[in-house]
Amino acid sequence: MKAPASLRDDSHAPPSTLATDTALAPKRPRGRPRKTALELDDGNRRQDLITASAKLFRKQGFDATSTRDIAAAVGMHSGSPFYHFKSKDALLFAVMEAGMHTALARQAQALAALPASASSVDTMRSLIRAHYETLLGPGNDFVPVMLYEHRALSARQRTDLARLQTDYEAAWTPVLQRLHDSGQLGAPVKLARLLILGALNWSVQWFDRKKGASLDELTSACIALFLKDKA
Amino acid sequence: MKAPASLRDDSHAPPSTLATDTALAPKRPRGRPRKTALELDDGNRRQDLITASAKLFRKQGFDATSTRDIAAAVGMHSGSPFYHFKSKDALLFAVMEAGMHTALARQAQALAALPASASSVDTMRSLIRAHYETLLGPGNDFVPVMLYEHRALSARQRTDLARLQTDYEAAWTPVLQRLHDSGQLGAPVKLARLLILGALNWSVQWFDRKKGASLDELTSACIALFLKDKA
DNA sequence: CCTACCGATCGGTAGG
DNA sequence: CCTACCGATCGGTAGG
CATH class of the missing domain: 1.10.357.10 (Tetracycline Repressor, domain 2)
Structure with missing residues (x-):
């Protein structure tokens, strides 16, 4: 039942950039994201998921949007959003x-x-x-x-x-x-x-x-x- | 694929009473509805379904309301709403x-x-x-x-x-x-x-x-x- | 983050 | 309107 330890957080992540709402989803590079100097290049992916979710939730509604839709929108596979967020x-x-x-x-x-x-x-x-x-x-x-x-x-x-x-x-x-x-x-x-x-x-x-x-x-x-x- | 002939209509049934919106759902008699002089006592059940659906759709939202919820609310079994309406x-x-x-x-x-x-x-x-x-x-x-x-x-x-x-x-x-x-x-x-x-x-x-x-x-x-x- | 998968639920239907 | 059921989809998870 317990979620495995991971990067994901359930709620109160500080928005990395306040103004990202205005930006459209980045062109989502299809290849493996190149690791930065830091050990983890998270944050970007979290933001991608949030931005893509917002667009889909608005267009289709929350219930009518599947987590698979969201994953596809950012080029992930179906289970991967749950690595970043513990639930829809x-x-x-x-x-x-x-x-x-x-x-x-x-x-x-x-x-x-x-x-x-x-x-x-x-x-x-x-x-x-x-x-x-x-x-x-x-x-x-x-x-x-x-x-x-x-x-x-x-x-x-x-x-x-x-x-x-x-x-x-x-x-x-x-x-x-x-x-x-x-x-x-x-x-x-x-x-x-x-x-x-x-x-x-x-x-x-x-x-x-x-x-x-x-x-x-x-x-x-x-x-x-x-x-x-x-x- | 074709629906069997039945009483249900897809859309434009005249509301039997314009004011039913205001009325709460009838106490939904649990027993078999007694047949009226007419051959079919439909209409009432359709109205029941509409009224119950409205209440549930408002409280839970359309997507979050199952046709089983609706059926239960009027004392029907899961498949029966589809006798009256061809779809959710x-x-x-x-x-x-x-x-x-x-x-x-x-x-x-x-x-x-x-x-x-x-x-x-x-x-x-x-x-x-x-x-x-x-x-x-x-x-x-x-x-x-x-x-x-x-x-x-x-x-x-x-x-x-x-x-x-x-x-x-x-x-x-x-x-x-x-x-x-x-x-x-x-x-x-x-x-x-x-x-x-x-x-x-x-x-x-x-x-x-x-x-x-x-x-x-x-x-x-x-x-x-x-x-x-x-x- | 991917692979492979599970249990639950859902809209809808056949046949009576 | 009930019974019994189907195919599809969905959120979520283990294990790597």
């Missing part, structure tokens, strides 16, 4: 966790880039734009998978993710509060946050990069829809 | 189609109940409230299943459903247009519709009937968030 579930969790890390990083970066003179509306616009990038940016499959495969997680995994999600949502509250105080936000802050994030998250269902509005246009429409002019 | 897919489609029919009926009823003096805001409120009822009303699992299991449908099934969905969404357009013309809706009508319906649809993910806001409070928050005061 652990792979799903790794995708979601990496997605939340990139989302949080992108959000923090967007806020840090704001000038000191930024208004509440500017801040709001920046949060919305960053969120759209996380959801709809090219190759960004991680967070969409998280949003639509939440059900497949275990209770433990859900709890672990919840902390990151709470952090992410918390960043919206002070801005919404200020907008509410100034009369530019018409609904209670908590409900407004749920409704606004819902409107954004749902865009995954209908947004088409190849036609229709751009992410900037979407962002503008949100500002126009959700916020009132300052009295 | 056909059952899913039946759930979604019935859901859209009740949604359309509820929407039409809400609009019909408005007094002639109703303002655009009143109409909007009524549409939102009816939508929340469809999504979050007790026992209303059909439309949530449709929203979250869309991927499992075949192209053909998707096309068939799309017509109903287009009708449903179309009812919002004239109201949004009027609100836009009067300056009460700040975003372009088409994007506003997508964003607003997204905000509503996402509520399935977080709404808890046992705590938090009521459907009326939710509706009020939407009006406050999405609409500006008339100039």
Whole structure:
């Protein structure tokens, strides 16, 4: 029953690069990966598996994607993903966790880039734009998978993710509060946050990069829809 | 390969009662269903299967629900659902189609109940409230299943459903247009519709009937968030 | 990471 | 609608 000792870890591997979400899967060299100076060239393969899983989970759904599909996508044989991850579930969790890390990083970066003179509306616009990038940016499959495969997680995994999600949502509250105080936000802050994030998250269902509005246009429409002019 | 002749139909059975979505699954009498005056007491069993499937699909997801789960839920043996539906897919489609029919009926009823003096805001409120009822009303699992299991449908099934969905969404357009013309809706009508319906649809993910806001409070928050005061 | 494999489950069907 | 069953697939593992 016990898994043999190996490189694989069940969950909390630090994402080797926060921005890998955006990158497409590397061309997957078919030959034996040449060993680096270090004794193990892991990490790359783990990332490959995570990236390929994200793409497949998003396109086909978690249940409809077999671990054989994933193995094939990175040029492994059927049993090999289990050398890196102890279960299909652990792979799903790794995708979601990496997605939340990139989302949080992108959000923090967007806020840090704001000038000191930024208004509440500017801040709001920046949060919305960053969120759209996380959801709809090219190759960004991680967070969409998280949003639509939440059900497949275990209770433990859900709890672990919840902390990151709470952090992410918390960043919206002070801005919404200020907008509410100034009369530019018409609904209670908590409900407004749920409704606004819902409107954004749902865009995954209908947004088409190849036609229709751009992410900037979407962002503008949100500002126009959700916020009132300052009295 | 050909299915034996039977009562089952692949898709377009008229929902025997539009309102069955709201009803909980009948207590499923364990004994042999007594034959009615008619030669066949089908219909009831079909409805039972649809209702039980909706509940299971919503709770566990389509892929994670086996046809054996469904059979057990209505007191049948494993192969029997296939007497009524030619495939698991056909059952899913039946759930979604019935859901859209009740949604359309509820929407039409809400609009019909408005007094002639109703303002655009009143109409909007009524549409939102009816939508929340469809999504979050007790026992209303059909439309949530449709929203979250869309991927499992075949192209053909998707096309068939799309017509109903287009009708449903179309009812919002004239109201949004009027609100836009009067300056009460700040975003372009088409994007506003997508964003607003997204905000509503996402509520399935977080709404808890046992705590938090009521459907009326939710509706009020939407009006406050999405609409500006008339100039 | 590959090879070879297992036990379980699943959608679906024949035949009554 | 039940009985009995099939072929396929799937997650996962031992052993190297």
